[in-house]
Amino acid sequence: MNKTNLKGVAASLVMMSATLASSVPAFAAWEALPEVAPAPADNPTTEAKVALGKMLFMDPRFSSTGTVSCNSCHNVMEGGDDSRTFSMGVHGKTGGRNAPTVWNSAFHSVQFWDGRADLLEDQAKGPVTNPVEMGVTEIEQAMDKVRAIPGYKPYFDKAFGKDSMTVVNAAKAVGAFERTLITPNSPYDKYVKGDKKAMTAQQVSGMETFAAAGCTSCHSGAAFNGPKMAFGQGFYTKFPTFADNAYNKKYDLSADKGREEATGKAADAHMFRVPTLRNITDTAPYFHNGSVNDLSEAVALMAKTQLNKDLSDKEVKDIVAFLAALTGEYPEIVMPRLPATSGHSLIAD
Amino acid sequence: MNKTNLKGVAASLVMMSATLASSVPAFAAWEALPEVAPAPADNPTTEAKVALGKMLFMDPRFSSTGTVSCNSCHNVMEGGDDSRTFSMGVHGKTGGRNAPTVWNSAFHSVQFWDGRADLLEDQAKGPVTNPVEMGVTEIEQAMDKVRAIPGYKPYFDKAFGKDSMTVVNAAKAVGAFERTLITPNSPYDKYVKGDKKAMTAQQVSGMETFAAAGCTSCHSGAAFNGPKMAFGQGFYTKFPTFADNAYNKKYDLSADKGREEATGKAADAHMFRVPTLRNITDTAPYFHNGSVNDLSEAVALMAKTQLNKDLSDKEVKDIVAFLAALTGEYPEIVMPRLPATSGHSLIAD
Numbered sequence: 001m002n003k004t005n006l007k008g009v010a011a012s013l014v015m016m017s018a019t020l021a022s023s024v025p026a027f028a029a030w031e032a033l034p035e036v037a038p039a040p041a042d043n044p045t046t047e048a049k050v051a052l053g054k055m056l057f058m059d060p061r062f063s064s065t066g067t068v069s070c071n072s073c074h075n076v077m078e079g080g081d082d083s084r085t086f087s088m089g090v091h092g093k094t095g096g097r098n099a100p101t102v103w104n105s106a107f108h109s110v111q112f113w114d115g116r117a118d119l120l121e122d123q124a125k126g127p128v129t130n131p132v133e134m135g136v137t138e139i140e141q142a143m144d145k146v147r148a149i150p151g152y153k154p155y156f157d158k159a160f161g162k163d164s165m166t167v168v169n170a171a172k173a174v175g176a177f178e179r180t181l182i183t184p185n186s187p188y189d190k191y192v193k194g195d196k197k198a199m200t201a202q203q204v205s206g207m208e209t210f211a212a213a214g215c216t217s218c219h220s221g222a223a224f225n226g227p228k229m230a231f232g233q234g235f236y237t238k239f240p241t242f243a244d245n246a247y248n249k250k251y252d253l254s255a256d257k258g259r260e261e262a263t264g265k266a267a268d269a270h271m272f273r274v275p276t277l278r279n280i281t282d283t284a285p286y287f288h289n290g291s292v293n294d295l296s297e298a299v300a301l302m303a304k305t306q307l308n309k310d311l312s313d314k315e316v317k318d319i320v321a322f323l324a325a326l327t328g329e330y331p332e333i334v335m336p337r338l339p340a341t342s343g344h345s346l347i348a349d
Numbered sequence: 350m351n352k353t354n355l356k357g358v359a360a361s362l363v364m365m366s367a368t369l370a371s372s373v374p375a376f377a378a379w380e381a382l383p384e385v386a387p388a389p390a391d392n393p394t395t396e397a398k399v400a401l402g403k404m405l406f407m408d409p410r411f412s413s414t415g416t417v418s419c420n421s422c423h424n425v426m427e428g429g430d431d432s433r434t435f436s437m438g439v440h441g442k443t444g445g446r447n448a449p450t451v452w453n454s455a456f457h458s459v460q461f462w463d464g465r466a467d468l469l470e471d472q473a474k475g476p477v478t479n480p481v482e483m484g485v486t487e488i489e490q491a492m493d494k495v496r497a498i499p500g501y502k503p504y505f506d507k508a509f510g511k512d513s514m515t516v517v518n519a520a521k522a523v524g525a526f527e528r529t530l531i532t533p534n535s536p537y538d539k540y541v542k543g544d545k546k547a548m549t550a551q552q553v554s555g556m557e558t559f560a561a562a563g564c565t566s567c568h569s570g571a572a573f574n575g576p577k578m579a580f581g582q583g584f585y586t587k588f589p590t591f592a593d594n595a596y597n598k599k600y601d602l603s604a605d606k607g608r609e610e611a612t613g614k615a616a617d618a619h620m621f622r623v624p625t626l627r628n629i630t631d632t633a634p635y636f637h638n639g640s641v642n643d644l645s646e647a648v649a650l651m652a653k654t655q656l657n658k659d660l661s662d663k664e665v666k667d668i669v670a671f672l673a674a675l676t677g678e679y680p681e682i683v684m685p686r687l688p689a690t691s692g693h694s695l696i697a698d
Contacts, residue, residue: 058426067421067437077407077687083694088416092441282689295692320692335682338426340631343644343669345432 030207031222032189033278033328037106037179040119040231043172045179048159053177055155055336056170062142063134065090066347070127070174074102076181076333079282085290089127090135090349097256098290103330104278106179107223110234113288115273116262118232120175125167143167145346151339183279183328191325199325206322209315214307224277224326236271239288240305247301251291258288279327296320379556380571381538382627382677386455386528389468389580392521394528397508402526404504404685405519411491412483414439415696419476419523423451425530425682428631434639438476439484439698446605447639452679453627455528456572459583462637464622465611467581469524474516492516494695500688532628532677540674548674555671558664563656573626573675585620588637589654596650600640607637628676645669 039045056062060069073087074080080101086094097113105111111123127133128142136142146152147165160169188207190198199207210216218237221227226235240253248254259268272288280286285293292298299319303309311319388394405411409418422436423429429450435443446462454460460472476482477491485491495501496514509518537556539547548556559565567586570576575584589602597603608617621637629635634642641647648668652658660668 060424061432065437065441066432072416075409075687077684079689083410083415083696085696088414088440090441091437092414092439281691284690284692284694293693324691330686333684335426335684337679338424340428341633342630342673343633344642345633347432347434 030188030192032192033104033107033182033184033186033222035182035184037104037182038231039106039176039179040121043121043175045176046159048155049173049176050180051336052152052155052159053173053175054333055152055338056146056174057177058336059338061149061338061346062128062136062145063090064136065349066345068134070102070124073099073127073133076102076330079103079279080105080181081283083284085285087133089130089133093132093135095130095132097288098285100275101279101283102178103181103183104223104276106182107221107276108225108273109229109231110273112262113272113275114259114262114268115234115236116259120178121168121171124171124174124178139167143170146170148346149339149341180331183330186278186328187325188322189328200321202318202321203325204322206318206320207325209311209318210322213303213309213311213315213319215302215319218274218306219277226274235274236268237274237306238270239272240270242305242308245304247304251287251301252289253287253291253305256288277323277326281324281327295323299323378565379537379541381541382453382456382531382533382535382571384531384533386453386531387580388455388525388528389470392470392524394525395508397504398522398525399529400685401501401504401508402522402524403682404501404687405495405523406526407685408687410498410687410695411477411485411494412439413485414698415694417483419451419473422448422476422482425451425679428452428628429454429530430632432633434634436482438479438482442481442484444479444481446637447634449624450628450632451527452530452532453572453625455531456570456625457574457622458578458580459622461611462621462624463608463611463617464583464585465608469527470517470520473520473523473527488516492519495519497695498688498690529680532679535627535677536674537671538677549670551667551670552674553671555667555669556674558660558667559671562652562658562660562664562668564651564668567623567655568626575623584623585617586623586655587619588621589619591654591657594653596653600636600650601638602636602640602654605637626672626675630673630676644672648672 037045043049057070060067060072063069068089073082073089075082080103081099082088085098086096087099088094100113105120111117111120112126117123117126125139128136129139134142143166153165156164156169159173187198187203191204210219218226218235229235236259239258240248243254254270257269259271260266262268281295284295285291286295286298292301296316299316300311303311386394392398406419409416409421412418417438422431422438424431429452430448431437434447435445436448437443449462454469460466460469461475466472466475474488477485477488483491492515502514505513505518508522536547536552540553559568567575567584578584585608588607589597592603603619606618608620608622609615611617630644633644634640635644635647641650645665648665649660652660
């Protein structure tokens with residue numbers, strides 16, 4: 001664990017004790033989003049990797065049909081997702097879990113709802129060979145397409161050196177690009193940095209309710225996804241924790257066994273990675289099964305299923321107002337020019 | 350017909366007489382691409398319309414599944430198309446004609462392969478309600494979604510004034526954006542403006558062969574899609590003109606009745622709008638049925654089916670080299686931020 005992580009954990013501990021000690025946590029417990037995301041030791045973020053990664057992220061030609069890029073389901077022009085319950089991949093196929101936002105995904109210490117990938121680099125490879133996402137049989141087939149596009153070579157050369165057109169490096173480039181997809185300077189960030197006018201009175205009230213109700217027991221830290229942890233070490237919670245209620249019946253939350261489906265361990269049943277709440281106004285519908293298409297309902301549901309609390313309408317409204325203060329500044333992204341295959345197409349499906 | 354158009358027709362007449370008089374046309378007959386595309390009188394291009402049009406063009410939420418935007422099939426990060434034989438719309442459905450490039454589509458006087466729309470504004474509405482493209486039943490349903498996104502209102506206000514969120518204005522905005530999608534300064538453009546080093550010797554040879562063979566009888570003008578004409582007046586040709594050959598059998602070119610399917614007139618059988626050759630290296634596969642995935646094959650096929658000529662391998666190679674000189678400079682496009690629907694999603698499919 002590096003220095004930054006230790007500092008993060010310390011801050012989280014401060015927040016947690018604050019939460020335990022008082023219904024209104026100390027100001028110091030609230031963290032602003034860092035301006036730079038942490039990167040693994042073997043893949044420091046460089047401009048050359050980011051430029052290449054952006055191209056690969058946007059390029060649909062590596063999917064079997066040539067229609068699905070990373071950006072199709074993690075649309076950076078929107079909330080980093082696709083507004084759908086379940087994403088639609090090649091040939092109109094759909095999966096079984098809601099697409100998590102790519103924005104600030106760099107602040108997760110594990111990836112996917114079930115944490116089955118340690119790093120963004122590992123995650124990036126998953127959808128390529130998922131039959132309901134990009135639908136490629138073997139990942140090397142997708143890489144063969146990358147290698148068949150002459151214009152990609154100079155970008156790999158610059159990012160990784162000669163003879164570097166490999167799956168590992170492609171994934172590293174995508175990971176590096178994704179680490180630039182962060183949204184600082186939300187009203188909340190400005191508020192916790194001292195600008196008391198950055199949030200409305202209702203948002204401040206919602207912030208207090210959010211902590212007092214116990215939401216911060218999971219949604220802590222700068223990204224509201226739990227304490228900072230080393231890459232590969234996940235912060236999970238059982239969802240639903242309290243299963244015997246109308247919400248669970250209505251939205252069938254327990255149908256998905258969560259992390260148990262990845263590990264095969266009964267102890268992991270219904271365990272899910274705690275998702276970030278950053279930009280949550282822009283990422284409906286909500287939850288692993290995308291079953292709730294209303295943020296107010298999602299807040300009330302969480303209080304009931306995780307804390308066994310019935311929030312008042314005012315409490316829900318205040319928390320929703322506070323959550324809106326977590327929507328930050330999306331950086332400007334220039335569309336990459338995807339290098340052509342002169343005079344022929346790679347798409348056969 | 351405005352002044353610009355008259356000038357264009359005059360230039361085209363010069364070229365055509367040059368082509369008839371000599372196998373190597375006079376230098377003056379070749380036109381560079383204008384820096385600005387013509388706009389219809391009732392929709393002058395403005396910055397505010399272009400900004401809005403770019404957002405609408407990129408926004409997939411108006412399709413029934415929330416997965417298909419204009420850019421899905423007319424990808425401006427690529428050659429303005431999708432590298433596919435037939436585009437893939439909602440639920441993985443496919444159509445029956447190859448997606449024409451959106452780049453320089455502003456220089457066409459009619460839209461679609463069969464010219465069934467006069468203007469880009471008319472074209473823009475077509476795919477929305479096409480069941481195999483965006484799959485919306487009534488176009489007002491798509492417009493209801495636009496109206497349900499609060500962040501779009503200020504953009505309509507700025508572009509068209511108050512209470513202007515209509516299908517007509519949305520289409521005008523998309524048309525205005527598309528008129529900015531032009532690619533001047535190709536090697537060919539530089540060459541015809543006097544930079545003799547802008548094209549290689551082979552490209553110059555190919556240019557001469559292109560004219561001498563008769564390709565310019567259809568592929569004339571700045572966009573290589575025929576003489577300039579008033580909006581709504583199309584420049585069509587019969588494809589294939591010479592149908593009794595191996596190419597037609599192999600690629601089934603005559604199966605599509607072209608403009609007859611739009612007009613119901615037998616005289617329009619197999620008539621197609623002459624497509625631009627600009628950036629043709631980046632728009633494979635080729636022809637209305639996307640059946641030919643090799644530019645050399647496409648060139649040899651055209652000579653046979655349209656001019657009843659068998660080009661030598663050298664002639665084909667030279668013409669392909671020349672066509673590569675028609676690939677221009679793609680302008681930089683900043684990704685629009687698509688306004689969110691706070692705390693809920695519009696996508697129900």
